[in-house]
Amino acid sequence: MKxxxxxxxxxxxxxxxxxxxxxxxxxxTVEGLLFECPPREKYGKFEGxxxxxxxxxxxxxxxxxxxxxxxxxxxxxxxxxxxxxxxxIVRVMPDGDVTIEIDDRNRVKVTGGQSSFEITAxxxxxxxTMPMFIGERVYQIPQHIIRDIIAETVFAxxxxxxxxxxxxxxxxxxxxxxxxxGCDGNRLAAANTELPAGSPDAEMVIPGKFLMELGKMLRDxxxxxxxxxxxxxxxxxxxxxxxxxxxxxxxxxxxxxFLPSTYRLQCYVSPGELSGxxxxxxxxxxxxxxxxxxxxxKLSFESDSRSIAISSVxxxxxxxxxxxxxxxxxxxAIGFNCRLLVDAIRAIPADTEMLRIRLxxxxxxxxxxxxxxxxxxxxAPEPEVFGDRALDxxxxxxxxxxxxxxxxxPLRMNK
Numbered sequence: 001m002k003x004x005x006x007x008x009x010x011x012x013x014x015x016x017x018x019x020x021x022x023x024x025x026x027x028x029t030v031e032g033l034l035f036e037c038p039p040r041e042k043y044g045k046f047e048g049x050x051x052x053x054x055x056x057x058x059x060x061x062x063x064x065x066x067x068x069x070x071x072x073x074x075x076x077x078x079x080x081x082x083x084x085x086x087x088x089i090v091r092v093m094p095d096g097d098v099t100i101e102i103d104d105r106n107r108v109k110v111t112g113g114q115s116s117f118e119i120t121a122x123x124x125x126x127x128x129t130m131p132m133f134i135g136e137r138v139y140q141i142p143q144h145i146i147r148d149i150i151a152e153t154v155f156a157x158x159x160x161x162x163x164x165x166x167x168x169x170x171x172x173x174x175x176x177x178x179x180x181x182g183c184d185g186n187r188l189a190a191a192n193t194e195l196p197a198g199s200p201d202a203e204m205v206i207p208g209k210f211l212m213e214l215g216k217m218l219r220d221x222x223x224x225x226x227x228x229x230x231x232x233x234x235x236x237x238x239x240x241x242x243x244x245x246x247x248x249x250x251x252x253x254x255x256x257x258f259l260p261s262t263y264r265l266q267c268y269v270s271p272g273e274l275s276g277x278x279x280x281x282x283x284x285x286x287x288x289x290x291x292x293x294x295x296x297x298k299l300s301f302e303s304d305s306r307s308i309a310i311s312s313v314x315x316x317x318x319x320x321x322x323x324x325x326x327x328x329x330x331x332x333a334i335g336f337n338c339r340l341l342v343d344a345i346r347a348i349p350a351d352t353e354m355l356r357i358r359l360x361x362x363x364x365x366x367x368x369x370x371x372x373x374x375x376x377x378x379x380a381p382e383p384e385v386f387g388d389r390a391l392d393x394x395x396x397x398x399x400x401x402x403x404x405x406x407x408x409x410p411l412r413m414n415k
Contacts (some may be wrong), residue, residue, distance in 0.1 A: 001035070001075050001076060001078075001079060001100070001101070001102045001106065002073075002074040002075040002077075002099065002100070002101045002102075002402070003035075003037045003054055003071050003072065003073050003074065003075075003099070003100050003396075004071060004072040004074070004097050004098070004099045004100075004258050005054070005069060005070075005071045005072075005097070005098050005099075005100070005111065006054075006070070006096075006097065006098075006188070007090060007093050007094075007095055007096060007097070007098045008095070009069050009070060010071075010090055011090050011091065011100055011343055012069075013056050013067050013068070013069040013260075014033070014056065014086065014087050014090060014259075015064055015087070016067065016085070016213075016216075016217055016243075016249060017033055017056050017057070017058040017065050017067060017083075017217075018033070018058070018083050018087045019065075019187070019213050020059070020060060020063060020064060020213070022067045022257075025386055026089075027398055030036050030060050030061060030128060031082065031083060032080040032081050032082045032083055032121075032122065033056055033057065033080065033081055033083050033086065033306075034053065034055075034056065034057040034058075034059075034078070034079075034080050034124050034127045034354070035054055035055075035077075035078065035079050035080070035081060035100070035182075036055040036056075036057070036078050037053075037054045037055075037057040037071065037076055037077055037078070037123065038050035038053055038054070038055075038073060038076065039053060039054075039068070039097065040078060042125075042129065043057060043066075043127075043129070043130060044066065044130065044133060044242075044358060046068070046133070046380075046397040048068065049079065051073065052070055052071060052072065052073065052237070053068050053069070053070065053071065054066050054068065054069050054071045054073070054161075055067070056069060057127070057130065058067070059084070059127070059128060059130050061101050061128060062207070062245060062246045063207070063243075063244065063246065064130055064243075064244055064245075064246035064401035065211075065241060065242065065243050065244075066130070066241070066242040067240055067241045067242070067390075068240055070102065075101075077102060077124075078123075078124035078125060079102050079106070079108075079121040079122065079123065079124045080121060080123070080124050080126070080127050080257060081100075081119070081121045081122075082119065082120075082121075082197040082378075083378075085119050086110070086119070087121070089110050089117045090110070090354050091117055091226050092115075093112040093113070094112055094113035094114075096112060096113060097112060098110065098111070098112040098161040099111045099112065102121050104195020105121060106119075106120055106121045106122060106123070107123045111169050111179065116122065124152070126134055126198070128200055131232070131233045131235075131244065132230070133228065133235050133237070133242055133244070134165075134228065134230060135229045135230035135231075135235065136200075137200045137202050137228070137229040138226060138227070138228050138229075139173075139195065139196075139199055139200075139226070139227040139228075139330050140196065140224045140226055141178075141195065141196075141224060142221070142222045142223065142224055142225075143218045143219050143220075143221050143224065143225050143226060143230060143238065144218070144219070144220045144222065145178075145193050145223075145225055146214070146218060146223055146225065146227075147176065147205065147215055147218035147219070147220065148193075148349070149191045149192075149193055150180070150211050150212075150214065150215040150218075150345050151215060151229050151325065152180075152189060152191040152212045152349065152404050153169055153180045153181065153182040153189040153190065153191050153347070153404075154169060154182055154189075154208055154212055154406065155182070155189065155343045155344075155346075155347055156182035156184055156187045156188055156189035156343070156344075156406075157169050157182040157183075157184060157208030158183070158185065158208070159184075159208070159209075159212070159240075160173055161184060161185070162184075163250075164248050164249075164250040165205050165250040165251060165252045165253065165386055166183060166184055166185060166207040166209055167207060167208055167209075167246075167247060167248065168207045168214075168248040168250075169181060169182040169205070169206055169208055169211055170182075170203070170204075170205055170252040170255075171202070171203070171204050171205070171206055172202075172203045173187055173195065173199055173201055173202045173203070175201075175232045176194060176195050176196065176197055176198070176199050176268070177192050177193070177194055177195060178192060178193050178194075178195050178199075179191070179192040179257055180192070181252070182208065183253065183255060185409075186337070186340055186408070186409050187257075187340050187344065187406065187407065187408045187409065188255060188404075188406070188407040188408075189259070189344065189347065189404070189405075189406050189407075190255070190376050190404065190405045190407075191402070191403065191404040191405075192375075192402070192403050192404075193402045194237055194402070202223035203252075204234060204247045204248075205247060205248040205250060205251075205252050206234055206245065206247060207245055207246075207247075207248060210245040213238060213243075213293060214243060216251050217238055217243065218238065223239075223321075225237060225238045232246055232247060232249075233245060233246055233247065234247055236382075237313060255374075257366075258407070259365075259367070259376070259377050259379070259407060260358070260360045260365065260367065260377070260379055261301075261379055261380065261389060262327070262360055262379055262381070262382050263359060263360050263367075263376075263379050263380075263381060263382065263383070264329050264330045264332070264359065264361070264381075264382045264385045265301055265327065265328075265329035265330050265331075265332050265357075265358065265359040265360075265385075266327065266328055266356065266357070266358050266359075266381070267301060267308070267325045267326060267327030267357050268325060268326045268354055268355065268356055268357075268371055269308065269323060269324075269325040269326075269355050269357060269358070270323075270324075270325070270353075271345065271348050271353075271354070271355050273323045274308070274345060274355065275345040275346070275348075276312045276325055277308075277321045277323050278297065278310065278338065278341050278342055278345055279342060279405055280344075281297045281310050281311070281319050281321070281338055282297075282338045282339065283319070284297075284312045284313070284314050284317055284318060285312050285314065285337075285338035286318045286337075286338070286339075287299050292354070293347075295312055295313060296312065296335035296336060296337065296338070296411045296413060297310065297311070297312045297335065297336055297338040297341065297367075298310070298312060298333060298334070298335050298413065299333070299334055299336065300331075300332075300333040301325075301327055301331060301332050301333070301359070303327055303328075303331055304331075304333055305322065306325065306326070306327065307322040307323055307324050307325055308322065308323045308325050308326060309321075309322050309413040310322070310323060310325065311394060312338065325357075328386065329381075329382075329385050329386060330385055332359055332360045332361075332362060333362060333409045333413070334359065334366065335362075335411045335412070335413035336366075336408060336410055336411055337409055337411055340409075341408060342409050342411040345368075346408040346410055347403070347404075347406070348368075352370055353371070353392075354370070354371035355368055355369070355370065355371060356368075356369050356370065356371045356372075356373065356378060358377075361380075362410060362413070363410055364408070364410070364411065365407045365409045365410065366405075366408050366410070367379070367407055368405070368406040368408070369403075369404070369405040370403070370404070374403040374404070374405050375403060376403065377405060
């Protein structure tokens with residue numbers, strides 16, 4: 001095989017593919033990238049110009065990526081090249097043409113300008129077969145919609161949790177609305193957005209690690225991606241890239257049952273002021289002096305001062321700050337792992353002007369949502385606390401609105 005690429009185009013194709021290929025695997029072929037020059041029927045149909053196209057694929061048996069790059073094919077071939085080696089070499093090559101030449105002994109020669117490298121390759125025909133990019137349910141969605149909803153929820157997805165569903169995010173499509181929910185047992189993030197009329201209903205659990213990679217690939221644009229739901233895989237077609245993963249075969253929890261049905265405290269606060277105060281408190285809570293690496297941050301909701309007092313004490317210091325708020329209900333103090341709160345506040349959309357926070361007790365979770373409320377939580381004020389008064393937005397119609405909600409579990413504070 002002998003193929004010449006433009007360095008910039010080749011590097012642009014290698015970077016997303018390199019994020020998929022595993023470092024270690026029992027199959028050595030999936031530790032590399034498959035170069036098809038030109039594309040073969042075995043690894044999927046291709047309708048472009050076969051004489052000037054190289055298809056690059058990465059696949060770790062669960063998730064994968066396939067993309068194409070324009071090239072000049074002097075000798076055809078199909079080989080698997082080690083991911084980290086080819087990426088590092090192309091990165092340091094001078095700008096201009098890069099030629100990859102592989103002989104019958106699988107020795108790879110990469111040349112460009114006055115630079116030359118030699119590595120080894122494997123027969124590409126040993127690369128595992130990937131799933132077909134087909135499915136009965138197909139959606140056309142602007143990239144920024146999926147990008148935003150992932151950013152608002154993926155931080156709450158578990159990492160290597162023994163409960164399989166917690167390692168993924170729920171994607172539920174009902175009545176032309178996409179709802180995404182992530183939960184790791186300590187926090188929950190939910191968001192929804194409108195889809196085009198006639199979108200077929202569906203429900204699946206998508207691995208969180210895949211969604212993180214997908215979010216990096218998406219742009220803040222109205223350009224549409226294609227989402228295809230197959231029998232076992234979900235596929236995203238973005239520009240020239242096919243990105244897919246095996247869905248998690250587990251039922252997601254009935255998260256609605258874990259959200260509080262009543263509240264004894266309700267307050268409204270600026271997201272910018274709350275975020276700044278909690279970020280500053282994290283400087284103390286993450287202090288590892290004295291072996292105490294997880295001191296809690298305390299939020300005291302005080303009606304007399306009309307503020308939230310935010311404080312924390314560790315072996316290395318302390319912090320205290322007040323954030324003004326409008327509140328009604330019982331005064332209450334509650335403690336949290338500061339990192340859980342920081343992640344939730346950071347995920348709040350930048351255009352949010354005011355937050356609504358609701359609490360039931362210091363031992364139950366805190367609900368954070370936009371001031372106008374959402375359809376996720378249908379909580380009622382405790383009559384013994386509020387009587388017939390409440391800073392509520394009863395009966396608000398959320399039809400057509402984009403919504404988000406965060407639920408964070410507290411820590412038990414030492415008295």
